[in-house]
Amino acid sequence: MLGYYLDLALRSLKRSPGLTALMILIVGFGVAASMTSYSVFRAVSGDPIPWKSSRLFVPQIDIWGPKGRSDASNNNEPPDAMDYTDAIAMMREHRGKYQSAMYRVSPSIVPPDASKHPINVGGHAVYSEFFPMLDVPFKFGNAWGADADAQRAAVVVISDKLNQKLFGGANSVGKTMNIDGKDYRVAGVLDNWNPKPMFYDVVNTGGFTTGQEDVFLPFSRAIDVGMPNDGNTNCSEIPKGSGFVGLQQSSCVWISYMVELDGKAAASAYKDYLDGYFRDQKAAGRFSWPLNNRLRDLPAWLDSEHVVPSDTKISLMVALGLLLACLVNTAGLLLAKFLRRSSEIGVRRALGAPRMAIYMQFLIEAGMVGLTGGVLGLMLTWVGVRCVSWVLPKEIASLAHVDLVLLALTLAVAVLASMLAGLYPTFRASRVQPALQLKTN
Amino acid sequence: MQIRPILATLRYHKAGTVLIAMQIALTLAIVCNAMFIIHQRLVRMDKPSGVEESNLVVVQNEWAGKPAAGQIAALMAADLDTLRKMPGVANVYATNTYPLSSSGIVNGIGHSPDKRNYVSQTAIYFSDENTLATLGLKLVEGRNFTANEISDLGDNDRIAPAVIIITRELAHRLYPDGSALGKTAYISDKPSIIIGIVDRLQIPWVDSSMAQFADCSTLLPFRQLLNTTHYVVNARPERLADVTARVRVTLYAAHRLRVIRPKDGVQTFAQVRATAYKSDRGMAILMGVISAVLLATTAAGIVGLASFWVGQRRKQIGVRRALGATRQDILGYFLTENLLIGMAGVVLGGLLAVGLNLWLMKQFEMERIAPGYVMTGVAMLLVLGQCAVFVPAWRASHVPPVEATRSV
Numbered sequence: 001m002l003g004y005y006l007d008l009a010l011r012s013l014k015r016s017p018g019l020t021a022l023m024i025l026i027v028g029f030g031v032a033a034s035m036t037s038y039s040v041f042r043a044v045s046g047d048p049i050p051w052k053s054s055r056l057f058v059p060q061i062d063i064w065g066p067k068g069r070s071d072a073s074n075n076n077e078p079p080d081a082m083d084y085t086d087a088i089a090m091m092r093e094h095r096g097k098y099q100s101a102m103y104r105v106s107p108s109i110v111p112p113d114a115s116k117h118p119i120n121v122g123g124h125a126v127y128s129e130f131f132p133m134l135d136v137p138f139k140f141g142n143a144w145g146a147d148a149d150a151q152r153a154a155v156v157v158i159s160d161k162l163n164q165k166l167f168g169g170a171n172s173v174g175k176t177m178n179i180d181g182k183d184y185r186v187a188g189v190l191d192n193w194n195p196k197p198m199f200y201d202v203v204n205t206g207g208f209t210t211g212q213e214d215v216f217l218p219f220s221r222a223i224d225v226g227m228p229n230d231g232n233t234n235c236s237e238i239p240k241g242s243g244f245v246g247l248q249q250s251s252c253v254w255i256s257y258m259v260e261l262d263g264k265a266a267a268s269a270y271k272d273y274l275d276g277y278f279r280d281q282k283a284a285g286r287f288s289w290p291l292n293n294r295l296r297d298l299p300a301w302l303d304s305e306h307v308v309p310s311d312t313k314i315s316l317m318v319a320l321g322l323l324l325a326c327l328v329n330t331a332g333l334l335l336a337k338f339l340r341r342s343s344e345i346g347v348r349r350a351l352g353a354p355r356m357a358i359y360m361q362f363l364i365e366a367g368m369v370g371l372t373g374g375v376l377g378l379m380l381t382w383v384g385v386r387c388v389s390w391v392l393p394k395e396i397a398s399l400a401h402v403d404l405v406l407l408a409l410t411l412a413v414a415v416l417a418s419m420l421a422g423l424y425p426t427f428r429a430s431r432v433q434p435a436l437q438l439k440t441n
Numbered sequence: 442m443q444i445r446p447i448l449a450t451l452r453y454h455k456a457g458t459v460l461i462a463m464q465i466a467l468t469l470a471i472v473c474n475a476m477f478i479i480h481q482r483l484v485r486m487d488k489p490s491g492v493e494e495s496n497l498v499v500v501q502n503e504w505a506g507k508p509a510a511g512q513i514a515a516l517m518a519a520d521l522d523t524l525r526k527m528p529g530v531a532n533v534y535a536t537n538t539y540p541l542s543s544s545g546i547v548n549g550i551g552h553s554p555d556k557r558n559y560v561s562q563t564a565i566y567f568s569d570e571n572t573l574a575t576l577g578l579k580l581v582e583g584r585n586f587t588a589n590e591i592s593d594l595g596d597n598d599r600i601a602p603a604v605i606i607i608t609r610e611l612a613h614r615l616y617p618d619g620s621a622l623g624k625t626a627y628i629s630d631k632p633s634i635i636i637g638i639v640d641r642l643q644i645p646w647v648d649s650s651m652a653q654f655a656d657c658s659t660l661l662p663f664r665q666l667l668n669t670t671h672y673v674v675n676a677r678p679e680r681l682a683d684v685t686a687r688v689r690v691t692l693y694a695a696h697r698l699r700v701i702r703p704k705d706g707v708q709t710f711a712q713v714r715a716t717a718y719k720s721d722r723g724m725a726i727l728m729g730v731i732s733a734v735l736l737a738t739t740a741a742g743i744v745g746l747a748s749f750w751v752g753q754r755r756k757q758i759g760v761r762r763a764l765g766a767t768r769q770d771i772l773g774y775f776l777t778e779n780l781l782i783g784m785a786g787v788v789l790g791g792l793l794a795v796g797l798n799l800w801l802m803k804q805f806e807m808e809r810i811a812p813g814y815v816m817t818g819v820a821m822l823l824v825l826g827q828c829a830v831f832v833p834a835w836r837a838s839h840v841p842p843v844e845a846t847r848s849v
Binding site: 019022025026029030033106107108110117118119120180181228238239242243309310311313314315317318319321322324325326328329331332333335336337339340390391392393424428 | 456457460461463464467468470471474475478503504505506507595598599600629630668669693697698699700702719720722723724726727728730731734735738739741742745746749750752753797801804805806
């Protein structure tokens with residue numbers, strides 16, 4: 001029976017090629033526009049560490065109080081980074097399973113070969129627990145140990161790409177490299193690791209950046225050698241001291257902090273600890289305002305930092321609107337097409353076809369339009385994703401890509417949408433009175 | 442043209458009528474808002490920076506090997522000298538940032554040292570006596586910095602300038618009566634004297650969250666001795682391409698231990714502008730494409746459905762023609778029918794457009810849509826609808842009266 005309906009649908013579609021082509025074009029464009037927008041949305045809204053994101057938390061302490069909030073839009077949010085004093089205190093008290101304070105650095109590396117120009121790299125100063133906490137994959141070697149943190153050791157973990165550039169991709173563990181004029185021993189080389197969004201430091205990157213993370217070195221070491229902060233520094237008042245040391249003594253916030261807490265109990269215990277810390281500091285006279293801390297898990301944190309650009313959301317909404325309009329349009333055209341064949345339906349019904357058979361026949365016809373439109377949509381989506389780099393900033397455009405899931409989704413959306421559009425026209429077709437049709441002929 | 446028989450006929454095509462009206466409504470709602478977004482972005486991209494952009498090249502220089510502040514001062518002075526001697530270079534200065542660069546420092550500026558009680562936020566540009574000439578800024582009041590007013594500033598050193606130059610907009614916010622020149626303002630905990638006012642200088646950021654102080658910039662008389670410096674170079678007319686091509690090699694030849702990124706270390710101001718507004722331009726293009734596809738779809742849908750109706754009613758048309766209706770009557774009938782559906786659609790669509798705008802305002806802090814956009818959209822869709830229906834209607838008007846006598 002299915003073969004017969006397919007044959008009928010094909011004949012019917014061939015009978016009015018103009019209308020058929022129009023429907024296919026409309027479905028194709030509607031699906032392609034929404035799928036292209038979706039591919040961008042999917043790329044920026046994905047969970048960068050889905051197996052663990054609910055166990056990673058970002059603590060915020062309200063060290064500035066209500067008066068420090070210069071910008072009114074920010075509704076009573078505490079600062080989204082930490083000052084040096086509190087970050088160090090919390091690292092020392094070590095209440096989470098893993099935790100790391102971190103800040104962004106941008107040192108330069110002088111190649112041993114004097115004929116080559118120095119290169120500038122981006123990276124972070126972190127604690128040793130950063131690596132197990134974020135399940136960072138290693139190609140060679142591994143993270144430095146907690147003792148290296150304590151001793152402010154000159155060790156470094158480098159990216160695969162930097163390893164390629166400096167050591168030709170060989171196992172460089174134990175070799176030395178010159179960072180900002182000082183020698184560091186390579187402790188490990190990362191396997192390809194470039195999470196998007198760069199969830200451990202969205203404050204400085206906004207989540208998406210074309211910059212590469214090439215070096216990670218011990219936080220204590222970076223502070224020791226005075227490696228300056230390359231990320232944002234926010235101050236509610238001008239630091240009293242000058243230089244990097246002045247920054248460390250100030251209430252300016254410039255340090256990101258992340259902690260792993262396994263289970264609800266651990267999370268609420270940590271929140272209690274955080275609040276207790278605030279109360280102790282308040283009792284010591286540092287704060288004069290009420291408690292206003294936050295402990296968000298990673299998804300909530302990314303949301304509160306508005307990591308998904310609003311342009312992306314608006315584009316997706318508008319593209320979905322376009323798809324809806326295309327659906328309505330297809331429904332109208334299918335209605336016209338089906339009702340034109342009232343006499344044919346009348347004959348089939350008179351010869352004993354049940355309503356169900358009419359339903360099947362026309363839904364298959366609608367589905368066929370959808371499938372063809374979907375194939376066209378696939379091609380247009382592919383073109384669309386290619387063109388995205390032309391209209392979007394590089395750091396976001398480079399994330400959008402076509403994969404099997406997107407392809408399958410495109411086809412499924414096209415078929416489902418056109419069958420949905422065909423639902424009412426089919427219903428109307430199945431209601432055709434056989435007697436009436438036979439009589440007028 | 443009698444409307445009543447048309448309405449009576451439409452009752453027999455309820456579904457088709459409703460679908461076309463809905464299609465028009467959706468199209469209107471989306472296209473109005475898309476046009477509004479496009480217009481907003483174009484306005485933003487059109488904003489003058491206050492800088493004479495056509496002859497500017499920006500070089501981002503990073504010193505390798507962490508030289509101390511004292512060394513940087515010497516290196517920077519040598520670089521400026523090298524650049525100034527380059528053939529084709531008219532002027533140059535070193536700074537922390539420049540308009541449209543998307544990075545920099547924001548401070549509050551006001552009438553008291555209390556940082557929490559400022560009049561406006563302002564972007565900070567570290568400048569020297571060559572800044573005004575290099576950027577081509579128009580000084581409307583007061584004077585430029587002199588060479589001996591420029592002092593060195595290390596990393597995280599306290600910023601407390603004795604004199605500042607501000608933009609006209611900022612001057613107006615600080616002293617609405619226009620008397621800012623020679624008065625003081627607090628950008629740090631010490632007062633600074635306003636010695637000059639420039640006509641216009643945009644801040645480094647173009648996103649809407651900073652739009653509120655987009656023209657409030659302050660020039661501070663400092664040489665910032667950081668690892669990363671930007672050299673802004675003003676090339677002589679017609680020499681821009683030449684200077685851009687040679688500047689990297691010239692600097693490396695003067696001193697090797699530096700990093701000028703291969704990809705974006707040297708940029709003309711046109712490139713800077715394109716990068717800064719890339720997402721705005723992209724959004725405008727995207728909205729334009731979506732609107733075009735939507736309008737084309739709607740027009741095609743109207744053509745398709747109207748053609749079907751004409752085909753379905755050939756016999757009735759034949760009867761009317763046989764009974765004496767002229768071709769104009771038939772043409773007018775279909776045009777009017779379409780106009781009625783279109784009007785129902787745009788009324789619904791107008792409401793939808795405002796609703797969508799309200800939702801966007803709530804979700805994304807968009808501005809309220811001007812009524813003009815909805816009006817334009819309404820007119821556009823009605824005209825589009827009439828154009829789309831014209832071909833099927835014209836075909837209908839050419840149905841011969843003899844059709845009335847044929848069966849089927």
